[in-house]
Amino acid sequence: MSEQPDPFMLNQWFAISGLTDVGPTAKNTLLMGEKLSYRRAGDGFEVTTADGRTLPVLAQYACLWTSLGQPESGLFEIPQYHETDRRSIVAGSIGVNVSAQRGVENFLDMGHFPFVHTGILGELPHTEVKEYNVRLTEDGSEIIATECMFYQPMASTVSTEGMDVEYIYRVPHPTCSVLYKSSPLDEKRLDVIALFVQPIGPEKLRAHMVLSILDDVNADDFISHFQLHIFGQDKPILENQMPKRLPLDTRAETPIRADKSSIMYRRWLAAKGVTYGTIPAAA
Amino acid sequence: MIRLYDYDLSGNCYKVRLMLAILGLDYERKNVEFFPGKRHREPEFLAVNPLGQLPVLEDGDLRLTQSQAILTYLARAYDASGQWFPLDTPARTGQCLQWLGFADALTATASAARLADGMGFDFDGDAAREGAHKLFAVLDEHLWFHEREGHDWLVPGAAPTIADIACFPYVMLSEEGGIPREPFPAIRRWTDRVKRIPGFVVMPGIFPAILGSQ
Known part of the structure; x- marks a missing residue:
């Protein structure tokens, strides 16, 4: 199994910290096994490797991004992030002992809501994942899942009652996903929850959760509390995944209809030649 | 209040x-x-x-x-019953306090490994894991021999004590610090018993005995 990044992963941008956690004193982190230090330097940011190489940086979507290779372009677009009446919050950066791609796959899965997020994102007996659509964009750069409907007792921090919630998932990056879900405050608009996963090692991730939501009621620490509570519920599921890397062979695990997004995600990773954090199909 | x-x-x-x-x-x-x-x-x-x-x-x-x-x-x-902090015999009081001390040792090891792995604290995760592994081995052996004598809980007696409540969380959250519980079957049976104590509640990272019930 690959311990070195494949070309597709090597040349991606990865979030390595929330911007609010970056100060003038250097902090350390790992990106695909490479030790990095990062800090605020003047008006910008600086990311260096242990052997003194300066890496490219981006400050976007409330996070600091870098790359071990040479990214072909900037980051994917999240237009809603720039809407001025939204609250944008980095809910936290959490380490999990599992591969980055397993983390994304769990984020795409609705089937676990009633069992793992009981009373919040689902509840018994509402366990059915109804039929939804998954497609690849024309240029093949992104996966989009639409018309995902799910009954949620407490869909967000401003929920006062259970509701049928619509989800749209985007996967515009091998370890990032952007989720849009109905806002309890405004039926015409969607809350945005972005998961930017930093692969620390092939079986270790750090998840940066950035919310861009309609909530004019609650304090930041309550919104973070809500999101970390949900993520904390996912941790034992993620850390008990066997194998810890995502198998790309379609016969390796038995999918059900609800796993359409995951099947597309695995195929897409395989087509891009991703070996880091995955178990590629035998040739 | x-x-x-x-x-x-x-x-x-x-x-x-x-x-x-x-x-x-x-x-x-x-x-x-x-x-x-x-x-x-x-x-x-x-x-x-x-x-x-x-x-x-x-x-x-x-x-x-x-x-x-x-x-x-x-x-x-x-607790009017006196069940949770046993004062009925000097031995049971002493044993209860011994396991409360053990719970502090779990905080220094299993919890430290979890903070290092999960929340980026600058602790030595490997040293913490090694310490936790030793504690888990002691705990598992204690519980295993205890079960053979008909005891379900850390302190001998028919009912759980605060010793069980004190040691339970960081044992149950150990995987977040990279400490598996597969090698410790008596620990796993004991944590299942704790989850069935009337009034039991969960936290993120700990599931109820029956999934979807809380």
């Missing part, structure tokens, strides 16, 4: 919430954002506990820190 200075993802805060729930006590939950905000190091909370440690319990004029001390207080103050 009892007030608890609390953080949702803290095992030491959770054990106090668990005890309060088992005893059927109402309380006010005051969130101190330990992570990511590090609010426990800010003046507002340092005025409550100068050591900056969670949890803190207030009950009337009493303000208590240290989760094991808080469990002891709650049992003495609110």
Whole structure:
């Protein structure tokens, strides 16, 4: 199994910290096994490797991004992030002992809501994942899942009652996903929850959760509390995944209809030649 | 009304919430954002506990820190049966305190590994894991021999004590620090028993005995 990044992963941008956690004193982190230090330097940011190489940086979507290779372009677009009446919050950066791609796959899965997020994102007996659509964009750069409907007792921090919630998932990056879900405050608009996963090692991730939501009621620490509570519920599921890397062979695990997004995600990773954090199909 | 200075993802805060729930006590939950905000190091909370440690319990004029001390207080103050903090024999009192000390050792190891892996604290995760592994081996052996003598709980006797409540959280959250429980079957049977104590509640990272029930 690959311990070195494949070309597709090597040349991606990865979030390595929330911007609010970056100060003038250097902090350390790992990106695909490479030790990095990062800090605020003047008006910008600086990311260096242990052997003194300066890496490219981006400050976007409330996070600091870098790359071990040479990214072909900037980051994917999240237009809603720039809407001025939204609250944008980095809910936290959490380490999990599992591969980055397993983390994304769990984020795409609705089937676990009633069992793992009981009373919040689902509840018994509402366990059915109804039929939804998954497609690849024309240029093949992104996966989009639409018309995902799910009954949620407490869909967000401003929920006062259970509701049928619509989800749209985007996967515009091998370890990032952007989720849009109905806002309890405004039926015409969607809350945005972005998961930017930093692969620390092939079986270790750090998840940066950035919310861009309609909530004019609650304090930041309550919104973070809500999101970390949900993520904390996912941790034992993620850390008990066997194998810890995502198998790309379609016969390796038995999918059900609800796993359409995951099947597309695995195929897409395989087509891009991703070996880091995955178990590629035998040739 | 009892007030608890609390953080949702803290095992030491959770054990106090668990005890309060088992005893059927109402309380006010005051969130101190330990992570990511590090609010426990800010003046507002340092005025409550100068050591900056969670949890803190207030009950009337009493303000208590240290989760094991808080469990002891709650049992003495609110458990008329005397089950939870056993004073019936000197041996059982001593054994209960021994396991409360063990719970502190779990905080120093299994919890430290979890903070290093999960929340980016600058601790030596490998040293913490090694320490936790030794503790888990001792705990598993104790429980295994105890089961053979017909005892279900850490302190011999028919009913659980605060020793079980004190040791449970960081054992149950160990995988977040990279410490598997597969090698410790007696520990796994004991944690299943704790989950069936009437009044049991969960925290993120710990599931109920029956999935989807809480």
